[in-house]
Amino acid sequence: MIEDVHDVIVIGSGASGGMAAWNLTRQGVNVLLLDAGTRFSRAKFWTHVKPWEWNPRVDRGEKPPQFYLDTKEQPYDTPKGQPFDLVRVWGRGGKTNVWGRVSLRYSDVDFAGPEKDGWEIPWPIRYKDIQPYYDRVDQFIGVCGGTDDQDSLPGSPYMLPAPAPRCGERLLQKAGKSIGVSIVAGRRAVLTQPHNGHAKCHFCGSCGRGCDVGAFFNSSDYLIEPAMATGKLRVMDNAVVARVLTDGEGKASGVQYFHRETGEEHTLKARVVIVAASCIDSTRILLNSKSHAHPNGIGNSSDVVGRYLSEQIRFHMYGFLPELIGGPTQNDDGIGGEHIYMPRFNHRGAKRDYLRGFGAQFWGSGAQADAGFAKALPGFGVDFKTAVKKRYPALVALHPYGEVLPRAENRVTVDESHKDRYGVPVARIEYKIGENEHKMAAEMYDTAEQILRAAKAEIMPFQRGHLDVAGSAIHEHGTCRMGSDPKRSALNGFCQMHDVPNVFVVDGAAFTTASEKNPTLTILALAWRATDYLAQEMKSGRV
């Protein structure tokens, strides 16, 4: 029997894997995509289940879609006292089913940052390299919001109409302006008008439960379905990839996977392997892919694979705006999450005593489907009830996000003594922030407080310096970073392994730095660029 050799195997169906599969199949390349789960059915989403309907449904034995991977099924290790919250979605579209949709372009403040401050290696690309791909991604997936442009947040000419800001957001913009902090219209991958055959948003605000009409970019509807329609894509469900296999010369020859339900082991052959399982899971696969040619894991002669894990620091600050206290309740759902964004500004003006920067998001401002803030209000009885009611329409929320420097000791390893149900070593995540981040957090706290003070807000009690547990931003980067120097990076600027030219890593692992921005738009642009390059290399016979 002659075993099939696939042109390209893509591991993972999220933003990066979906993009790789879509961009290659439309150029005529045959792709086999391995998905660790199955398709989530939009018809079964609980998008429009009201808060009070939730418990009775569960009690009747109904279940919302199980997006999130249970750590009982797939554990990972962290050192004692050093938690890292890893969020994984196995199944068609991955985390794009439930993502935050913030779609910000990186700028040369980000791409040239390391070169400027000398911390770790430079990015091998600049804004001009990726800008045409940002343009294509914006047009293809549909991003709504502001078209304005600043050095830390490049504008795009391809935005769908920005959703109107809510009252609290307008007032925060005004407050920011009064202290010289620019708060602009956000950029979010939500369709404020029909786009490329996808339905427009109906402003129900429940995107986090999956969109029942597919009105925001998700890899399943926007990339994988059209790729299937080409006839060039085959998707295999429940294929949990363990290793990239290599031939005698150390080139990739295929993959080993286990069936998620039966545990049965299989191998597949391929000319090219694209790793797109999300930062930590991709890294785990690479590190477990040990062979004579790759004793430290595939493509890891530099010993950088697994290192330089960079997430982001984040906290939350809340207040009530005086203009809105006691006012009428409005439907503030909008496109779900904020309509505004505070771009990075700390690269301007006086030099800071720390490196890199921060921005801020504002989701959860206005009337919400609960009143959790009431727990921070004192008292009982009618006075308490009245105090909650008056503040309910006036809530605003600030969520600053800051870059974490890449450090060699922040790393993912695989633990030979702890194996998953298939006998594959699990990931171990060792991650700590340092002095630089604490200094940055101080300015982040000052900024958030200054904005709220400028708005004359009643500020909810907060604990200065407190940060969310590592991993909470769900923005993992850097563990298979790109760079020009093969001794200090694993990939070139096209996400291709220096050591193994027929392996590409196209998810957040490929990033040289984390930046303060949400990475998905950049992941899509980098994966598009990488697979344009790959298609060319395949045509010319070099890969």
Place this chain on the structure above:
Amino acid sequence: MPLAAQQAPLKVFSAEERARVAELVDRIIPRTDTPGASDAHVPEFIDRKLSMDAALKERFLGGLRAFDGIFDENVPFCKLLKDMTIDGYYTSKEGLTQELGWHGNTYVADFKGCTHPEHQS
């Protein structure tokens, strides 16, 4: 359907405990011109929560038995009861729609946002 028939049977509370909890949660969020906590089935909400968490159940019932009836947020049971009342009431249909005026999570043709000239920068 009569109101009582809509309620799931109690899983944890005795009838006496339920009555006591109803009295207490109504002191936290009383009935005014809108429903109070027990109108919004907060005792049943708490009962359900306790049925799914043995440690919480023990803490709550112990606190309930020891409670002297004087509300003080520094007393752990008071804080626990208040927080659970907030969770239950402000996610109930009564609390969200009648008290807070929330009418979200629905189809909206066109989102208007802020239409107040005085809020413009």
